[in-house]
Amino acid sequence: MINNVTLIVLDSVGIGELPDANKYGDEGSNTLGNIIKKTKGVKLNNLNNLGLGAIEGVEGLDSINNIIGSYGRLAESSAGKDTTTGHWEIGGIILKEPFPTFPDGFPEELILKYEMLIGTKTLGNKVASGTVIIDELGEEHMKTGYPIIYTSADSVFQIAAHEDIIPINRLYEICEIARGILKDKYAVGRVIARPFIGRPGAFSRTSNRKDFSLKPVDKTMLDFIKEAGMEVMAVGKIEDIYSGQGITRSIHTSDNMDGIDKTIEFMKEHKKGLIFTNLVDFDMKYGHRNDAEGYARALEEFDNRLPEIIENLSDDEVLMITADHGCDPTTASTDHSREYVPILIYGKMIKNGVNLGTRKTFADIGATIMNLLGLEGLNNGESFASLILKN
Incomplete structure (x- = not known):
């Protein structure tokens, strides 16, 4: 049984347009890929060791012979491409209708x-x-x-x-x-x-x-984990996104590095349950401002801290890294983009080099975390725990 999962959302680090991106005006969007092309030389060696460069559609990173994690990409099943939609889907809610938008301002x-x-x-x-x-x-x-x-x-x-x-x-x-x-x-x-x-x-x-945020319209993995008597420790704007629902402890952060510091502080407690972190600088400071160079630096800064995060994992703990949508700083748009997101999984109990391919929904993350913690009940998502856990 896994004691704890640390889930880190790299806000807006999409990895290529979804098949329906044209419906959202997002043809050609590829947040990570276009940053790699434009900046020529962004170094993400630690993420690459976990399998980032081996994910379908990711280009421009060196091939790795001995990948130390499991990896794949996820499509978004919900309608929309915003933060709340993406995070709710990670937690197990699939929205059939997008939240309303007001391109001409509010009535x-x-x-x-x-x-x-x-x-x-x-x-x-x-x-x-x-x-x-x-x-x-x-x-x-x-x-x-x-x-x-x-x-x-x-x-x-x-x-x-x-x-x-x-x-x-x-x-x-x-x-x-x-x-x-x-x-x-x-x-x-x-x-x-x-x-x-x-x-x-x-x-x-x-x-x-x-x-x-609106209150989640259904129970999420956070609710099930909390109801099981485990901790749900939220870092960054996670508490806001879920309107406080299903969270036992939360802490807001000033920037990505502070978010990593606070995540590690929670990790050192080795409490049973979930640590759920959002690192918003990628989106807020660089994606929306079309700053590809700044985005690349922020990715490298996270990559440089990744060994420290991994060092704080106990043998019965798992690290997952994903995103919630795209926000390509190289396109004319300054808005979110409809993209696939990566999933990287690491831990002593996780197999090396397992390619999960393309998953149908972000909710597979929630279903897998529930499975790893010995829980069930989520309405959406298919667990990939059996594919990545060592016997």
Whole structure:
């Protein structure tokens, strides 16, 4: 029996367009592959040793004779390509309908109702890049005190505010108010607090971002693990994505390296259950900003920390590394992309060099983790535990 699984989501590290990518405008997207081509020489030796370069569709990494992990890729069965959809599917929920998006901004009646509830007018209400819109409206926001509302190709209602104008606690409060009215046809996947600091011409976003997600529509692997009396330790925005459901302990992080530090701290406890980590910098800092060089550096930084993560695995523990969607920084789009994601599995009880091929759904991860921990009950996903466990 496996005592603990550490699951790390490299947010947006997709590995090639899905067959239906054309329906989402994502033809040609290949987050990892295009970064490797553009940057010429990104070194991911430790990930490659686990099998990254051997996954179908991944090109540009050296071939490895003695792969030390099991590996494969997963297709997304849910409709959509956002963070909540991807993470929920990993946990066992497959969404037949995507969360609503608002390419022309939010309806006037909704904004008027929101302004009435928070007692102030708002600015923006359009599709925009988060860094661009604070440069555009930040000064007016500071003069008026009105929060900046914007969205993207994803199902999000984002609220940007200067920390000196709208204090963090008040920003979170007005996000909660938005979450309360964004229901039914307006039920976006996430309301996101986007605090920033600085002065006009030199604004910068802070690490006090917070996501206010919908409650999962069904039980996930987190619920089953928690109900079995095991720990579910969430690192980064996992708590926000699952709206706190099925989590026993959580800690938010300032960046990827802090996320790895906090993950290792949990690993050192060797508690029975799941450590579930999201490393968001790939997506937030580099994918959405079309910064391929920065993305490549962030991948190398993670790769350099991977031996340290592995060193903290006990013999009866397993490490899994995956992603939740793509966000190709080399395409014209600054939004998420509909892509396959990698799955890498390592542990003393895991076979070396097993190619899992292409799996039908991210939910296979949840089903496998449940299987490894001796649990059952998930509605979706097929476990690949029997393929990777040593006898």
